[in-house]
Amino acid sequence: MSGHDVAIVGAGSAGLLLGCLLAQRGLDVVVLERRSEPQGGSRAIGIHPPGLRALDRAGIGAHVRDQAVAIRAGVAMSRGRELGTLRFDASPIRSLPQHRTEALLRQRLEALAPDALRTGAGVTGIDPGDGAVGLGLADGGAVEARWVVAADGVRGQLRGMLGIGRTALPGEAHYAMADGPDRTGLPHAAALHIEPGGIVESFPLVHGGRRWVARLDGPGDGMAAAGLRAVVAARIGDEPPIVDEAPVSAFVARQRLADAFARGRVALLGDAAHELSPIGGQGMSLGWLDAAALEEALLRAIATADEAPVEAWARARRAAARRAMRRAAWNMRMGAPCSPARLAARTALVRALATPPASTMLAASFTMRGL
Template sequence: MSKCPPKYQLAIVGAGAVGLFLGICLEQVGISCVILEKREEVRKGSRSLGIHPTSLELFAKLNIADNFTQQGIKITNGHAFSNTKKLGTLSFEQCTKPFNFILALPQERTEKILQDELNKRNPNIIKRGAKVSSITQNKQQAIVSFHYRGKQQKVNADYVIGCDGKNSMVRQQMDSSFDGRSYPDTYIMGDFDDNTEFGTDAAIFLCDEGLIESFPLPKQKRRWVIKTDQYIKNPNRADILDRLQNRIAHSLAGATHSMLSSFGVQKLVAHPMVDNRIILVGDSAHVVSPIGGQGMNLGWLGAWKLAESFHHIFNKGEKADANLKDFENEHTVTTRNCMRRAELNMRLGRRVAFPSARNLVVKAMLQKPISKLMAKLFTMRGIDRWII
């Protein structure tokens, strides 16, 4: 007699930042799940770094916020410049306490913290090295086939959640479209030893030749993000050093670097996000511009909403179709609002015909009472309601 596949309420495909966070949320409310991840270890590299107050508040509800705040850099101020002329400062200290800051922490470290916390709750929940090959569903369940430890295996689940990134295999299995477009904007970035006087503050330079962003990182490092005229496939150290020197007369000649990369910008939304027993969250469901650092946080907001929906379905006996439809509708609104805010961030950093007019607008944004609203916008407050 063949052995029956194990059964879970949820099977999560992908153990990135969103999949791990969703696993913690489900453990918190007693919903059984397994996480299938093809990578053997947490992905190396810095990538996303900004953790917004909205996410820290969710972490606090799970009793894990301190693990992040003790290791990250609390950014309470962002300085704005026109070339090298200072336009003003936006302070996040006027935002709601206790998380009146943006936390800077490399994504590799973020995922390690989430993984450690999840393993404390359930050391058997993550199967690393599990490569999913197919997903089928019927009215009663979903069946996930995957290769793990040299064998082809299966699990049965009430629902399957795709947290497997922009090129989601789960999304392809459910035949969901990924609609949107690419922006003309391109950037290079690198993490260097910090030789500035900004300390734990961020800085934005609206230069005639294109935007420069500068963010503090742990261990006396600083990330530089620089707008380019065209995509640079394999950026080198000189690509960053030369542009910093030419645009803001800042030299990184003696600073060592730990990462160099380039990226273009897209906005993409999956339709549908929910297909019967298969659901998408995180980059599987949406891709937004990384300028403003909202993408990973948007994924966490979606995962939290989805966990709440399943709490109502499994623990309170409410109707699945209605709850999941509400989740999809609400999170689609949040995603669209997030995209609009990301577009605002990009527009501010583009070349303009009349920079003096742009600078007057930015100065007004940095002064009260408008600055309080801008601080909320840049920390993702009201993202499920405010369209701006």
Template sequence: MYDVAIVGAGPVGLYLACELGLRGLSVVVLEREPEAGSVWRAAPLGMRGLMAASLAGFYRRGMLEDLLKVDELEDQPKTLQGVGHFAGIMIDPAKIDVTGMPYRLPTQAPDAVMTDLAHVEQVLENRATKYGVEVRRGQPVTDLTQYDDHVTLRTGISEYAARWVVGADGGRSAVRKLAGFEFVGTEPTFTGYTFQAEVDDPTKLNQGFTTTPNGLYVMLSKTPGHIGVMDFDGGAYDRTQEPTKDHLQEVLRRVSATDVTITELRMASTYTDRAMQATTYRKGRVLLAGDAAHIHSPLGGQGLNSGLGDAMNLGWKLAATIQGHAPDGLLDTYTTERHPIGEWVLDWTRAQVTVLKPGPHGRAMQGVMRDLLDTPDGAQYIYSKISGMANRYDLGSEHPLVGRIAPEFRLEDGTRLADLMQDGHGVLLDFTGGLADLELNSNYRYAAGRANDDLGLAAVLVRPDGVVAWAGDADRNAFDAAAKRWFA
């Protein structure tokens, strides 16, 4: 019997597998696809943006260097380049001052990186297998049964037993359906298309994001022939229908208001802005993460990043539960912390759909948003949200740093916070030595020493997911209460 069976070998499932494997648990990852690295996951169709919060996670676990060494990422600038958009309105990096963001310290992790799913999965699977994780492909889950102390999964050709199961198997999650999770939200207003094609005259289409009276289309110069279109048809043309060349040409012409002709269609896929979320992320011994827990349109680039955030939050809590040193209720905080983030992501994408809707109301909202994004405050606000660095869990503390991703503190001896977190433990940074004689917990590291910039703090307790659990002036009672809450 495995400690954990993860269903889905995408970035979310594999990152979670790394977190659990790092702590010595027995983990199997079941993936329905028979092979890794499909054309839909490699560039250009699989291109995604990794934002600051996600990159901080790779950095803390010593995987950032491997991620940036892969192919075209090796020479990618580490400064902000094309940091994102809101409803197709690009954010100007020149208007963003990352160093001016609250509780921000210099870090070796970039603030944004464009990569593709295949590269991310390659890095994560390499690390997971190093920890002894088994990745088994061609294993679509067809049945799930919960017992008091374990769960069984049937794939049609095999049966697996695990103490816990995590569904990270995408928006049409078999685990979510088989375990009976409630999935609620809003129905779609548009059909989105992404396809690779040759067109008769590419100059008829603008480069970048172009909003029109009938929707939006995207054509990027770095990926010739890769076209995206959003058609506000109520989501009528979804994945149940195969998009043909004639249909795509009709939609592209109508949305772009051009007479462009598709001369060759190589591949195409559809999606919608359906926005749904599981009402809880746990039922008994089954948990959900990533798209299995929440689906939405790709507007704003939050899907991959929010899923990785789920994995970071869940990994150490599930490991502590299995290994018997979790405080009471620790695993329940996965839902209470991540569900509000999922709700925000759904609303964030819904807001962008509203801005893009054809008609006078959408045009009015576009004008407002363009004016706001043309200001430093507006650009900074949007970036802070999509970067993930503005997210804050409600951990019951009034201190404004508690619940946020920890700044990259650096001690005067050169030790960085990330150096102390690669083994998956929490960290107590004691800048004044005021907590040196306390009885410490083996589940977090203790590091004392002055910092290059301590942000006016005497000490900081950081959870294994990089979130600040406590910060203050070395108040021993307050620290002890926080440490017991998260580390027992």
């Protein structure tokens, strides 16, 4: 059995960032990933200013800025009319596919600690032990570490192995999304169409692409590109340029919060701790903020042989996740299908929020200040 300062279970965006941060500080860290190959597909794209600062700390922020598209504004529309524009030129949100950001993190971790990432290493059991935490692996091997971080995602097993439950918070709905070329004339702006049938959102992607997201009135499993085009066209009066071959990703946006973010010498990180609605795109950056704060807490805990710093981290980051979920739940309510009367009230509210001083507070919410 090999011993480490910290074992991180899961090589997603949060686990990789924490691995880089800890390796930079001279800790012996191992990152265990059950998959043998990196995950691709259509996932998160939004990198918010606080998350980018965390990536700066890991040494890849400049690469992200070079590769990403800067989203400098959000334009709200309804029935073909512009309701208002929020600008965040000073602190833009970056758009970069998650798999590309994770590739940069893996490269950075390889440079810092060449043997830290172990792929094909599924964790099948955990033993808190007395002096260290033991992890059993699917191949029959084992890993021992002073601290373990569960960054194994929404469907990860470690949270359940520790007996930590989850609580459902408000906010659940069905959506579908697909990517295509950008012909909106808004290369650096997100567009939010607030319509009676439900919201349609679109976001710029790298290389002149655009992601389209539509709220559905039920599960979208099996939806083809033509079906999503028809939903969008019926609401905004214009068919998005999504080719028939484009894969459509249907998903349920829901919110779940772990009842505790730490137990003993095991901490939950990112999606393992909080399943945040992707409407608003803040889940990935929230996981990075968790990781940046956990770096400092683990350094203090290891130096003092005391669990108190991680316990304090767990309380603070759980409170931050609650705040993020309240914001996400509001976003989802604003995008729900509605009657003409409710739509009129909603669009009037959006107009009011898009003017100072309310626009300053709303821009702060969209760029994740205070989390």
